[in-house]
Amino acid sequence: EQRVQATDFIALFEKLSGKQPGERKAHATGVCASGRFEPNTKVDIFTNAPLLSNGNLPATIRFSLGGGNPAADERVPGTRGMGVQISLPDGTRHMFTGNNFPVFAGKDPDTFFGFLSTLLPDENGNRDPQKTMEFVKNNPSVQANLAWNQQAKTASSYGNTEFFGLHTFFYNGNNDQVMFRWHITPDLGVKTLDAEQANAMSNPFLADRLAEQLNDGTVSYTLSAIIGEDGDAVIDPSVQWPEDRKKVVLGKLVLEQSGGDGCTPVNFDPNIMSAGFSPSDDPVLKMRSLAYAVSFGKRLSGQ
Ligand code: HEM
Numbered sequence: 454e455q456r457v458q459a460t461d462f463i464a465l466f467e468k469l470s471g472k473q474p475g476e477r478k479a480h481a482t483g484v485c486a487s488g489r490f491e492p493n494t495k496v497d498i499f500t501n502a503p504l505l506s507n508g509n510l511p512a513t514i515r516f517s518l519g520g521g522n523p524a525a526d527e528r529v530p531g532t533r534g535m536g537v538q539i540s541l542p543d544g545t546r547h548m549f550t551g552n553n554f555p556v557f558a559g560k561d562p563d564t565f566f567g568f569l570s571t572l573l574p575d576e577n578g579n580r581d582p583q584k585t586m587e588f589v590k591n592n593p594s595v596q597a598n599l600a601w602n603q604q605a606k607t608a609s610s611y612g613n614t615e616f617f618g619l620h621t622f623f624y625n626g627n628n629d630q631v632m633f634r635w636h637i638t639p640d641l642g643v644k645t646l647d648a649e650q651a652n653a654m655s656n657p658f659l660a661d662r663l664a665e666q667l668n669d670g671t672v673s674y675t676l677s678a679i680i681g682e683d684g685d686a687v688i689d690p691s692v693q694w695p696e697d698r699k700k701v702v703l704g705k706l707v708l709e710q711s712g713g714d715g716c717t718p719v720n721f722d723p724n725i726m727s728a729g730f731s732p733s734d735d736p737v738l739k740m741r742s743l744a745y746a747v748s749f750g751k752r753l754s755g756q
Pocket of ligand 1 (some may be wrong): 476478479517525534535550552561562617618619647721737740744748
């Protein structure tokens with residue numbers, strides 16, 4: 454039984470991070486970039502996908518930190534995100550998004566909302582870690598994400614961070630139905646900072662570091678589809694698939710420029726996809742379109 458609504462999430466984010474007029478209600482700190490998607494033309498599944506059969510395509514990309522604080526501390530480990538919009542010649546768009554953790558904090562919106570609610574301070578401004586621990590004990594589907602968080606190190610650069618799509622999607626071609634999850638890996642390799650190195654950084658540093666890397670050479674990512682098998686979780690982003698699943702390289706995302714406000718009019722809604730692709734019935738994925746729409750409308754109207 455789903456009870457939590459998209460507007461409840463937005464209200465909760467505004468309580469956790471304070472009202473931030475005109476800002477994204479989550480992933481508020483970030484940097485925009487542009488570049489191109491170079492499809493892998495040798496893929497033998499995803500037959501006839503316009504995403505892969507139109508040559509290089511322009512892409513708008515935004516990298517971000519989790520949370521609704523537009524001045525988040527980039528030295529602190531935690532959620533890093535990537536939103537990608539690829540534009541096809543016929544005017545359709547293809548979005549995919551990822552975070553740097555391999556598994557989501559909750560099997561459904563109610564669980565994720567319940568977990569975040571335990572982080573709210575009381576009327577005296579104090580948080581109650583006991584309440585959070587109790588919730589985690591009673592809700593096993595948040596545990597894998599929390600375990601990841603506890604060992605997470607600070608991202609050294611967006612150009613050295615990998616991103617997981619987390620949800621399950623389908624591709625229906627003429628001859629094939631593929632069940633998959635997005636995975637984006639940095640061609641410069643995954644690099645993190647330990648606590649000492651992170652504390653020695655000035656904050657913010659991620660936008661500058663990305664610009665530096667672009668100046669020095671190529672910043673690119675490999676976009677893959679992890680192919681699911683019978684019995685793999687379809688509607689539950691809190692359950693990871695086994696490590697040995699086949700991975701198919703769909704192409705490369707090459708950055709060309711970073712900075713600027715080209716991402717302001719973009720709503721990185723993960724359910725917007727080009728022909729042939731469709732979302733699963735994952736309730737978290739469904740909730741995202743609704744919550745992003747509310748946030749998008751608010752931030753564009755200065756709320
Ligand atoms: C119920 C679960 C979730 C809720 C309620 C939620 C909510 C939001 C909201 C309100 C925004 C701001 C949208 C805007 O103003 O444009 C956002 C941004 C974002 N979210 Fe989520 N989110 C959820 C799950 C996820 C998951 C599972 C992922 C990763 C796969 C994710 C990755 C991102 C990223 C990368 C952005 C930044 C997009 C940008 O740069 O504009 N979110 N989220």
